[in-house]
Amino acid sequence: MKKRDKILMKSETVISEKEIDLHRPETRSLRQRIKAIIDADIAGRFVVCVLLLVFFALLQTTVFARFRPFGAIPDLMLPLCLAVGMTERGRWGAIFGIAAAFVIESLGAATVSVLAVLYMLAGYLAGCLTAEMFRDTPATRAAYTLVACGLHMLTTLFVLYVTVEGIHFGDAMLKSVLPEFVASVVFAPIPHVVAWLALKPFHKPREEKVQ
């Protein structure tokens, strides 16, 4: 059995038959592939992902930057990458992660760009693990979020040490890293829920498909 068939078997949701057609030899001409993409709702999911990306990027850099809960700006893009990866699987998660990192660093005028690798890995691994090993449940989402936010602490520390001269480890942790971690974890359910609701129409449960 081919690898993609194993993935399809383990998946909780049925990928549309039209999407399966994408991988068949007779649909490999460009025109037919484009047609297959449009038919497979991929365009719709792409638009939704772009809207989610823009919405949460703006939310993070305006509203949350103004209020600064717990004294820091929560990272909403990382949970969003996890959510998209878990819903749309590894490839979408990886590409979405790179785009999300680029957009948030552009809007935030970052001088040191390190998030692309983190977000890409987060989205990709979340998608792959959901497809191969762990079911998509609130518990797994929470676990992935905690691990990803923990890794984000390391990148934040790295950026602080690179950009701020003479920074003290204690100051960095207490004034920036830990508040950011707490705020990100507390507000992580928002992008998870919104992404799940937005992308849910594109995924039909196995039972509905069988019927």
Next chain:
Amino acid sequence: MKQFFQSKFFYVVTVIALLFCIVPTVLASMGVTFVLRDAVNGVLTPFQKFFNYAADAMDGFAGYFYRFDELVEENNQLREQVAELQTQIYDSTEREEMFAWMADFLEMKRVHTDYKMLPASVTGRESGNYSKALTIDVGSSAGVEINMPVVTSEGIVGRITEVGHNWSKVTTIVEPNSSVGAYVERTNDLGVCRGDFSLAADGLIRLNYLPGDSAAAVGDRILSSGYGSVYPRGLVIGYIDSVEVNAYTRSMTVQVRCAADYSDLSRVMVLTDYDITVVSASDLD
């Protein structure tokens, strides 16, 4: 799990992600704007403005709930600041008046170098309706003596008629008993200014003993002649307010409006010393 990292797709996206990390960082360190970043900001900036507006609105609304105590405290602080600023404004206004007065004081000193002047404040006025006397806050302890002239930068006020330790009474020149040797600046006609009870309320005095053929006219300035040894020569008494000529007696009735405004006096100067010079008719020719 190892297979996740062994796919071609993973290698490609890892390289792309590293490029997205390295290229913007290098360009930022060189001060060059990444084209894609510029495009993203260009597209999203209008939407950012809208989100900022929404954030302002939310901040204002939420402020009612979590900033109430802070706002009360801030309001109290602002009230205190306003009270303090009002006091400063009042003090500043007073200082401005003082500076203006001192400027006049110095100007008089510049013109009359022989004058020795003692500044004083008017602390009281007449208690009845028949007198125009003033009380000032300097007395014998400051060297004030009876008959010393009291002036302002505008003109003569009167003379010291009573002296206490730290106060003095000033009889103004509009008092019926006052007289000042005077002359018309333009025509050099000598006369005597005398207070008149009926004119005192209007700030007017009479200029008597002018020659019948004097050419004095309304508006002419009247100065002290120095005659009488009280007021020095050249101080402004006032300006001619009206002139009446009696053809039968060949005399002139001249009313002079005093230069000093008695109703608005708050600061005066006492001339404690000056060179006495009496002007005679021959001096004025």
